[in-house]
Amino acid sequence: MSLEHESAQETGKGAVVSVEDGHRPWSILAVVGIAQMLAMLDSTVVNVALPSIGDDLSVSSQALQWTISGYVLTYGSLLLFGGRLADALGRRLVFLLGVSLFVVASVGAGLASTGAVLVTSRVVQGVGAAVLSASALSIIIATYRSDRQRNIALTVWSGLGVIGATIGVIFGGLVVEYVSWRWVFLANVPIGVVLALAALQAVAPMRREPGSRRLPLRLPSAVAVTFALCCMSYAFIDLQDGADRSRPWGFLVVGAVVLAAIVEYERRSTDPLLPLFLMRIKTFSLACAGMVMAATLLLGSLYLGSNYFQKAGGLTPLETGFALLPLCAGSLVAAFGIPSVAEKIGMPRVYLGGVLVQFLAVVALAAVIWNVGSSVPTGVVIALLGVYGLGLPTMFVPLYTFGAAEIPERHSGTGSGLLNTFNEAGAGIGLAIVAPVAAYIAGTQASGGTPAPSAEAHGIAAGFTVAGACSLIAGLIAVAIVRAFRIAETAGT
Incomplete structure (x- = not known):
């Protein structure tokens, strides 16, 4: 049965009528999938452009780092509120708002004449990305209701997101090499305009059933949660420069305390901003934990692979981008x-297989690089990263499927925002863990007289060892998910 035929047969129940009524679901999927790819691409595309930006705008390396961190900070902090906006104001309207903010900020970044303008534009771009990403997943949850529909839709949506993150380095390298760093941002503009026009045609406005009421925005709670997530996101960013300073830990504690307080307050609300009931569902909570590890x-x-090619292997940014093609x-x-x-x-066994592939790939990378150092043939590292790439979607797609299956349509925006927030938390944790470990080991090796390329290689090997430990934790989560589904199947027979 085709996706269109299935979708046309199904009718929605609940407070909100489905967005797919009278619309072609493949068109909807194309719009939200490309939007997610764009949002994820912009989280990595700037990396290779930083030297060119610094030379052109005379910006310090510390300020340059905020062109990446500013985007990640607002993106990770506002996913939950972006989802609530989608539930309260309508998914299409909020999606269009997110795309519009993203496009305007891309223009600002592309035309920036100072570092301050560039960083500010990237911060606003992160806001737009958070809003469009949360509303896009909400649209999928509300549109595709059968397991088969949802599996296909989430495969495309999350698969395009993973691909966007991996090709960002390649695209950025090509643009910087042959055009200008400004087109790293300006290229978003025509794509964003086309997405907005397509969304107006493909996605219907949200219609409410008679007697249903709009969910309140709960702005005080939203501000408090955003502040808490912003503090914690900043802490993870700051930890990348070392864990021996008090500042990142202070921000982490403040964020955790504020978040704990707002969670306790939200427990007593009839329409809470935080869908805490979802965390009491075992498969959803396991999916969130798995999302952090993934x-x-x-x-x-990605950070370790890029650094190995450039610092230990001596490749240029463009060559590094092409070296990551097999991963993509x-x-x-x-x-x-x-x-x-x-x-x-x-799907649970697909996830378990994905975790196993990731574990084998990162352990092999750690072992080979640690034992051979910078003399590892580049082709070997490229091949192992290609194997690693096989495991990426087989982790993310099942996790989004497990989580989305438990989210009711009325809370599709907030629930999807919560799921995505755990994803972004994992991104921050990943860099906060591997970057300091790799830097510390590399510095220790270099101070002992080891040549720089070999020292960098040993630091990167240590980072991959940490990644291997994370994949073991992901394996425990995968086993728990398989058991939970097996118990559910047994209970249903």
């Missing part, structure tokens, strides 16, 4: 094979 592995390993290709192949494999063995 994002930790993704961002941590592996992700692409695995992503679009997931639905058919899941129909045969089940």
Whole structure:
């Protein structure tokens, strides 16, 4: 049965009528999938452009880092509120708002004449990305209701997101090499305009059933939660420069205390901003924990792989981008094979297989680089990263499927925002863990007289060892998920 035929047969129940009524679901999926790819691409695309930006705008390396950190900070902090906006004001309206903010900020970044303007534009761009990403996942949850529909839709959506994150380095390298760093940002503009026009055609406005009421925005709670997440996100960013300082830990404690206080306050609310009831559902809470580990592995390993090619292997940024192509290709192949494999063995086992592939790849990378150092043939590292790429979508797609299946349509925006927030938390944790470990080991080796390329290689090997430990934790989560589904199947028979 085609996706269109299935969607046309199903009708929604609950306070909100489905967005797919009278619309072609493949068009909706194309819009939200490309939007997610764009948001994730912009989280990595700037990395290789930083030297060119610094030279052109005469910006210090510390200020330059905020062109990345500013985007990540607002993106991770506002996903939950972006989801609430989608539930309260309508998914299409909020999606269009997010795309519009993203496009305007991209223009500002592309035309920036100072570092301050560039960083400010990137902060606003992160706000737009958070709003469009949360509303996009909300649209998927509300549109595709059967397990098969949702599996296909989430495979495409999350697969495109993973691909966007991995090709960002490649795209950035090509643009900087052959055009200008400004087009790293300006290229978003025509894509964003087309997405907005397509969304107006593909996604219907949200219609409410007679007698239903709009969810309140709960702005005081939203401000408090955003502040808490912002503090914690900043702490993870600051930890990348070392864990021996009090500042990042202070921000982490403040964020955790404020978040704990608002969670306790929200427990007594009839329409809470935080969908705490979801965390009491075992598969959803396990999916959130798995999301943290998956994002930790993704961002941590991308960071380590890029650093190995440039610092230990001596490749240029553009050459590094091309060296990461097999990783992207592996992700692409695995992503679009997931639905058919899941129909045969089940999505929980797909996830378990993805975790196993990730574990084997990062352990092999750690072992080879630690023992051989910077003399490892580049082709070996490229091949192992390609294998690693196979495991990326086979972790993310099942986790989004497990989490989304438990989110009721009325809370599709807030629930998807919560799921994505755990994803972004993992991204911050990944860099906060592997970057200081790699830097410390590299520094220790260099101070002992080890040549710089070999010292960097040993630091990167230590980082991959940490990633291997994270994949073991992900393995425990995967086993728990498989057991939970097995118990549910037994209870249902």
